[in-house]
Amino acid sequence: MLRERFMQELKDAMKAGEKRKLATIRLIQSALKDKDIEARGLGKEPASDEDILALLQKMVKQRQESAAIYAANAREELAAQENEEIAIIAGFLPKQLDDAEMREAIRAEIAETGAASVKDMGKVIGALRGKYAGRMDFAKASGVVKELLAAG
DSSP: OHHHHHHHHHHHHHHHTOHHHHHHHHHHHHHHHHHHHHHHHTTOOOOOHHHHHHHHHHHHHHHHHHHHHHHHTTOHHHHHHHHHHHHHHHTTSOOOOOHHHHHHHHHHHHHHHTOOSGGGHHHHHHHHHHHHTTTSOHHHHHHHHHHHHHHO
């Protein structure tokens, strides 16, 4: 489903003459093609929508890091370009959970999985990945899971 959306957005950007959006969607498609080639080499299926969402999140994170570096080095035009790309890529992601929603989802998952200690962290994170792919920052979530399980 996301693949079709990329194609439609690409066509729309071409018609509207939106150069930044066009270039960014091409970057997404290129990264997706690389991921599909890698999967094929391993004998796996092409990337699923869940894999694509993870790829998009990774692309956003890379651009956030780049924008921060550019801003720190007074390269505002490059930081602005990265921020524009972040906005375009984020437009393909579902609404991200805010911190309160993330904590609530983690608490519910801890209760549902019966996790009792930090040893059960993998079980909780695995369940969260299944339910909240593309909607949760799992680097941040793992810290919250650890904190809640340690507080027990």
